[in-house]
Amino acid sequence: MTESHQGWPLYEVFIRARAGLDHKHVGSIHAADPAMAVEHARDVYTRRGEGVSIWVVPAAAITASDPDEAGALFEPARDKVYRHPTFYDIPDQIETL
Amino acid sequence: MYTQGLDQAGYDTGYAQDDAALAQRFQARVDAEDKIEPKDWMPDAYRRTLVRQIAQHAHSEIVGMLPEGNWITRAPSLRRKAILIAKVQDEGGHGAYLYSAAETLGVARETLVDQLLSGAAKYSSIFNYPTLTWADAGAIGWLVDGAAIMNQIPLCRCSYGPYARAMVRICREESFHQRQGYELMLALCRGTEAQKNMAQGALNRWWWPAVMMFGPSDRDSKHTTQSQRWKIKRFTNDELRQKFVDFTVPQAEFLGLTIPDPELRFDADTGHYEHGPIDWSEFDAVVKGNGPCNRERLAARRTAHEEGRWVREAAAAHAAKQALRRAAEAR
Amino acid sequence: MANDPRFDYALHLADNALVLAQRLGAWVGHAPELEEDLGLANLALDLLGQARLCYAYAAEIEGRGRTEDDFAYFRDEDEFRNCLLCEQPNGDFGHTIARHFYFSAYQQALYTALAAGPDARFAEIAAQGLRETRYHVRYSANWLVRLGDGTAESHARAQAAVDTLWPYVHELFESAAVDRAASAFAPAPESLRSAFERTLEATLAEATLRMPSDDWQPRGGKDGRHSEHLSYLLAEMQSLARAHPGARW
Numbered sequence: 303m304t305e306s307h308q309g310w311p312l313y314e315v316f317i318r319a320r321a322g323l324d325h326k327h328v329g330s331i332h333a334a335d336p337a338m339a340v341e342h343a344r345d346v347y348t349r350r351g352e353g354v355s356i357w358v359v360p361a362a363a364i365t366a367s368d369p370d371e372a373g374a375l376f377e378p379a380r381d382k383v384y385r386h387p388t389f390y391d392i393p394d395q396i397e398t399l
Numbered sequence: 400m401y402t403q404g405l406d407q408a409g410y411d412t413g414y415a416q417d418d419a420a421l422a423q424r425f426q427a428r429v430d431a432e433d434k435i436e437p438k439d440w441m442p443d444a445y446r447r448t449l450v451r452q453i454a455q456h457a458h459s460e461i462v463g464m465l466p467e468g469n470w471i472t473r474a475p476s477l478r479r480k481a482i483l484i485a486k487v488q489d490e491g492g493h494g495a496y497l498y499s500a501a502e503t504l505g506v507a508r509e510t511l512v513d514q515l516l517s518g519a520a521k522y523s524s525i526f527n528y529p530t531l532t533w534a535d536a537g538a539i540g541w542l543v544d545g546a547a548i549m550n551q552i553p554l555c556r557c558s559y560g561p562y563a564r565a566m567v568r569i570c571r572e573e574s575f576h577q578r579q580g581y582e583l584m585l586a587l588c589r590g591t592e593a594q595k596n597m598a599q600g601a602l603n604r605w606w607w608p609a610v611m612m613f614g615p616s617d618r619d620s621k622h623t624t625q626s627q628r629w630k631i632k633r634f635t636n637d638e639l640r641q642k643f644v645d646f647t648v649p650q651a652e653f654l655g656l657t658i659p660d661p662e663l664r665f666d667a668d669t670g671h672y673e674h675g676p677i678d679w680s681e682f683d684a685v686v687k688g689n690g691p692c693n694r695e696r697l698a699a700r701r702t703a704h705e706e707g708r709w710v711r712e713a714a715a716a717h718a719a720k721q722a723l724r725r726a727a728e729a730r
Numbered sequence: 731m732a733n734d735p736r737f738d739y740a741l742h743l744a745d746n747a748l749v750l751a752q753r754l755g756a757w758v759g760h761a762p763e764l765e766e767d768l769g770l771a772n773l774a775l776d777l778l779g780q781a782r783l784c785y786a787y788a789a790e791i792e793g794r795g796r797t798e799d800d801f802a803y804f805r806d807e808d809e810f811r812n813c814l815l816c817e818q819p820n821g822d823f824g825h826t827i828a829r830h831f832y833f834s835a836y837q838q839a840l841y842t843a844l845a846a847g848p849d850a851r852f853a854e855i856a857a858q859g860l861r862e863t864r865y866h867v868r869y870s871a872n873w874l875v876r877l878g879d880g881t882a883e884s885h886a887r888a889q890a891a892v893d894t895l896w897p898y899v900h901e902l903f904e905s906a907a908v909d910r911a912a913s914a915f916a917p918a919p920e921s922l923r924s925a926f927e928r929t930l931e932a933t934l935a936e937a938t939l940r941m942p943s944d945d946w947q948p949r950g951g952k953d954g955r956h957s958e959h960l961s962y963l964l965a966e967m968q969s970l971a972r973a974h975p976g977a978r979w
Contacts, residue, residue: 310714331495468758473969590977713880713883716884
């Protein structure tokens with residue numbers, strides 16, 4: 303068996319920094335299998351106690367939006383000002399709203 | 400630790416005609432301090448420049464594990480041994496962050512490693528100097544990591560998002576390196592005569608290589624402008640070098656050590672230290688592969704890679720077997 | 731008081747951890763893959779931390795002002811109380827993994843018992859170490875399985891490593907003077923063997939490796955009679971400190 307030119311597959315790493323927070327993308331590592339990916343993510347990205355939970359995802363499994371479609375995907379949400387609380391005028395006397 | 404090669408290899412700046420509009424939009428985003436992300440359009444030359452610079456930076460971290468790693472087994476106290484292992488480990492971690500950033504540009508780590516091992520890729524020439532005494536481990540932290548920080552802090556604002564984010568992480572850890580190096584030197588300088596001599600010897604050997612880490616003088620560096628326009632680079636080599644000298648000279652004075660530059664003097668008018676002429680012929684020789692340790696460093700990396708091959712293959716083979724077993728169970 | 735059995739026992743635990751940490755430290759920068767440089771460094775740092783806690787306790791029990799560095803750097807080979815397994819050379823990655831798996835599986839059983847033992851300080855040190863040791867077992871067992879059940883070459887290398895290091899396992903589970911003197915607060919090594927063997931058998935089976943055979947059973951490390959390897963290890967580790975006696979670093 304010869305080593306593929308690609309080496310071990312790439313995994314993207316997501317870390318929960320503290321209980322109650324979302325997992326956040328921090329970078330990637332290489333690993334042969336998922337268990338190794340968790341160990342490598344731990345050794346590379348949490349040496350200073352940066353995390354309490356790790357997700358690893360094969361990079362090949364991620365589907366990302368296309369930057370060229372950013373306009374079509376995200377611009378329509380921009381002009382829906384009525385979705386935001388500041389759109390509504392409420393008299394000052396009503397303090398609890 | 401650090402990037403120095405950014406001014407060395409060939410560069411191309413032009414865009415194809417039909418990309419002109421995209422290029423204009425790209426430059427406008429860079430000018431507006433917008434971050435460029437992996438899937439965004441970018442000029443080929445920008446991509447190539449980044450891959451080269453990030454890879455050189457990553458390789459420097461990896462090769463940079465060796466000179467200090469040389470003292471792990473001989474560290475003179477358990478506290479120092481733990482600090483040094485953690486520090487060398489951080490260099491490896493920085494290499495990993497940077498390979499990760501380079502891979503977002505579409506180049507596999509394996510390819511980058513091959514380029515390092517074949518000698519095609521450069522790494523910072525500073526790591527081709529030997530660590531002859533324990534004080535060298537301190538001098539590297541103090542001077543080499545100190546110089547690296549000068550370079551790296553501006554890179555945290557680099558226009559390419561994944562590189563900038565990797566640099567933020569690295570810079571946070573790098574200041575620990577510089578402080579531990581200085582503290583190590585301080586312990587030696589407050590110690591016995593022999594320890595102080597050891598510290599002075601290390602400063603004598605590492606001062607000029609550290610000063611050269613910033614790369615050729617601006618007068619001889621033709622690429623600075625394009626890199627600055629792309630906001631990959633924020634300051635010129637000489638600006639950063641001057642800052643390093645200004646910071647470091649008082650630190651050496653506090654240690655009671657003498658900087659090995661008889662022409663070094665403080666210019667009251669400019670508020671800066673002026674250093675003597677740099678021997679660029681030595682720098683060129685080391686960059687071309689003829690430094691004291693170029694051969695050993697690459698040989699050590701090649702040996703680790705070759706001797707690790709069966710391990711990497713085993714893990715890949717086991718993962719493939721496991722995947723087949725899972726597929727069979729699912730059926 | 732130097733005759734306190736806790737003193738010798740603390741040194742024994744510390745020496746095991748330090749000598750193995752010293753071996754692992756030599757890997758940093760030379761591992762089969764970058765991420766493993768970091769992984770092996772973490773193992774070394776964990777063990778070094780455990781060694782320092784144990785030396786600190788030994789120093790406290792002795793009460794003569796000796797420090798962790800006096801114990802690590804200014805004792806001779808015959809004063810080291812580590813098991814022979816810990817001082818065996820790194821060999822290839824397979825040997826390092828097999829050595830680490832044997833030791834960690836033993837240490838997990840030992841720390842589990844010590845953590846529930848009557849001596850508060852040993853219990854505290856063991857409880858803290860146990861968290862690390864559990865990871866070491868996981869890390870080394872996972873690797874042993876990958877190597878054993880990987881390629882034909884890796885299988886042969888893993889089997890050779892497991893076989894070569896097996897003789898040194900017996901000493902871990904045999905009472906020496908240091909263990910007998912510690913019977914009031916530390917488990918008898920023999921009592922740890924069944925937990926160790928459960929971990930071992932499950933891992934070897936998954937790794938498709940066969941159990942090594944019991945013939946040669948060297949011992950003596952815990953009494954200060956070591957293999958040839960330890961004096962080289964110490965010569966390197968202690969050289970700088972001994973060249974500058976009394977210096978502070």
